Amino acid sequence: xxxxxxxxxxxxxxxxxxxxxxxxxxxxxxxxxxxxxxxxxxxxxxxxxxxxxxxxxxxxxxxxxxxxxxxxxxxxxxxxxxxxxxxxxxxxxxxxxxxxxxxxxxxxxxxxxxxxxxxxxxxxxxxxxxxxxxxxxxxxxxxxxxxxxxxxxxxxxxxxxxxxxxxxxxxxxxxxxxxxxxxxxxxxxxxxxxxxxxxxxxxxxxxxxxxxxxxxxxxxxxxxxxxxxxxxxxxxxxxxxxxxxxxxxxxxxxxxxxxxxxxxxxxxxxxxxxxxxxxxxxxxxxxxxxxxxxxxxxxxxxxxxxxxxxxxxxxxxxxxxxxxxxxxxxxxxxxxxxxxxxxxxxxxxxxxxxxxxxxx
Numbered sequence: 001x002x003x004x005x006x007x008x009x010x011x012x013x014x015x016x017x018x019x020x021x022x023x024x025x026x027x028x029x030x031x032x033x034x035x036x037x038x039x040x041x042x043x044x045x046x047x048x049x050x051x052x053x054x055x056x057x058x059x060x061x062x063x064x065x066x067x068x069x070x071x072x073x074x075x076x077x078x079x080x081x082x083x084x085x086x087x088x089x090x091x092x093x094x095x096x097x098x099x100x101x102x103x104x105x106x107x108x109x110x111x112x113x114x115x116x117x118x119x120x121x122x123x124x125x126x127x128x129x130x131x132x133x134x135x136x137x138x139x140x141x142x143x144x145x146x147x148x149x150x151x152x153x154x155x156x157x158x159x160x161x162x163x164x165x166x167x168x169x170x171x172x173x174x175x176x177x178x179x180x181x182x183x184x185x186x187x188x189x190x191x192x193x194x195x196x197x198x199x200x201x202x203x204x205x206x207x208x209x210x211x212x213x214x215x216x217x218x219x220x221x222x223x224x225x226x227x228x229x230x231x232x233x234x235x236x237x238x239x240x241x242x243x244x245x246x247x248x249x250x251x252x253x254x255x256x257x258x259x260x261x262x263x264x265x266x267x268x269x270x271x272x273x274x275x276x277x278x279x280x281x282x283x284x285x286x287x288x289x290x291x292x293x294x295x296x297x298x299x300x301x302x303x304x305x306x307x308x309x310x311x312x313x314x315x316x317x318x319x320x321x322x323x324x325x326x327x328x329x330x331x332x333x334x335x336x337x338x339x340x341x342x343x344x345x346x347x348x349x350x351x352x353x354x355x356x357x358x359x360x
Contacts, residue, residue: 023224024190024197030220031200034207038065039072041199048195050123050148051082057140058109062102062313065206071100085110086117091267094276095345102313103274103347108135125149138182147195154185155198159205165237166209166227173238209233245311249290251320252282252308252350253301254357257335258325263359264296265344266333273312280350281333282319290320296332299324308356310349317349323357 032044040056042048055075059068075096079085085093090110097106111134116123123144124130131141143155156164161174164181172180190197208215216228227233255264265278283293295301301322308319336344338360346354354360 021190023188023221024193026220026224027200027204028190028193028196031196031203034203035199036203036207039069039076048148050144052076053144053148054082054112054123054136054140055109057143058105058135059100061105061140063100067100081121082113082123083117083121086113090276091345095343098277098342098345099348099351101348103277105135107270107276112136123148126151127153143198146189146198150195152189152191152194154182154189155201156182156185157202157205159209160185160201161237162211163201163205163209166214166233167221167225169226169230169232169236171236171238173240175240177237245314245316246287247316247318248285248287249318249320250282250285251290251293251322252280252353253293253295254280254321254323254353254359255296255299255331256323256325256357256359257328259328260337261359262335262337263341263354263357264331264333265336265346265350274347274349277347278334278336278344278350279347280353285317290318295322295324297326299326304356306356308349308352310352319349319353321353321356 035041037043038056040052056068056072059072059075078096079088079093088110090107093110094103094106097103097109100106115133124133125145126149127138127141127145130136130144131138136144139155139157142153143157145151145153146155154160156178161178161181164170164184165174165177168184170177170180170184185201188197204219204221208219212234214228214233216222216225216233219225219228222228225233227236256262257264264281266281268274268277268279270276281296284291301324304321304323308321310317310319341351341354341360351360
């Protein structure tokens with residue numbers, strides 16, 4: 001078997017009792033030696049900073065650790081405290097978030113910071129209290145409560161789901177199995193080191209219990225794992241078939257100012273997809289043929305031969321791009337020079353548009 005060492009699987013003794021003490025002790029002993037050093041994590045003996053824990057957990061939603069490693073220090077330098085983040089204009093936060101995707105997270109981040117600032121800059125120290133704040137769901141509430149405040153609660157992300165379904169050979173498909181996975185995880189959380197336990201499970205899933213190639217022979221909790229014992233760990237988690245992702249079409253208009261190459265941008269409505277972000281002017285995005293989208297003003301518009309494509313969580317987008325070079329005039333929007341576009345906070349899809357148009 002390519003993904004699991006079958007000889008190792010045959011040599012495993014029957015899974016032992018999954019007691020809290022046994023599973024947690026083995027996992028934490030491994031974590032003490034193999035833990036990842038990450039800028040938002042407290043070192044052994046240090047007190048975790050709730051602001052850093054919260055900020056990292058929001059950033060890591062739907063984003064890779066490698067990406068957050070690059071962006072977290074820069075974001076923290078600009079907004080060093082929750083009060084500083086709360087006091088900043090939303091536009092500044094959105095601009096700094098550009099490229100991280102899922103921009104509703106940035107709006108919720110700002111709203112959450114403002115609520116915490118009203119509370120004197122102190123986060124609630126329970127999962128229930130944290131879950132009442134904007135942008136904090138069950139997983140994030142559990143992670144912050146465990147890591148920042150030492151509360152013995154489960155924090156179940158995708159990595160933990162994979163570990164737990166393999167440990168228990170849970171055949172119920174996701175997402176329906178999520179409540180069962182949470183209960184199984186909660187039963188293993190130790191009272192004395194819940195934060196380290198949460199991070200250890202995350203590291204185990206990221207580095208050992210990987211989706212296609214679990215390293216069962218190196219796993220610190222393999223003797224507790226039914227999937228490793230049976231040699232079929234890669235069957236788990238079982239996932240329900242995904243619905244087909246629809247395709248939407250639209251048209252955007254890139255107006256380039258002749259005297260300096262500046263491009264016309266405008267701000268999207270506060271609510272909805274990419275709410276409050278800057279955009280290249282365009283029409284609605286709809287399934288089927290691209291809807292008619294008249295240019296924002298008269299000009300010598302030419303359509304590019306190549307469309308721009310971008311995939312969001314729930315749909316794929318194909319944009320036709322029209323370009324015109326124009327004289328200086330007062331427009332409904334803002335002119336941004338190419339050298340300063342990184343300060344505009346443009347979402348990735350519109351940066352793709354500008355690259356296709358030769359602006360950047």
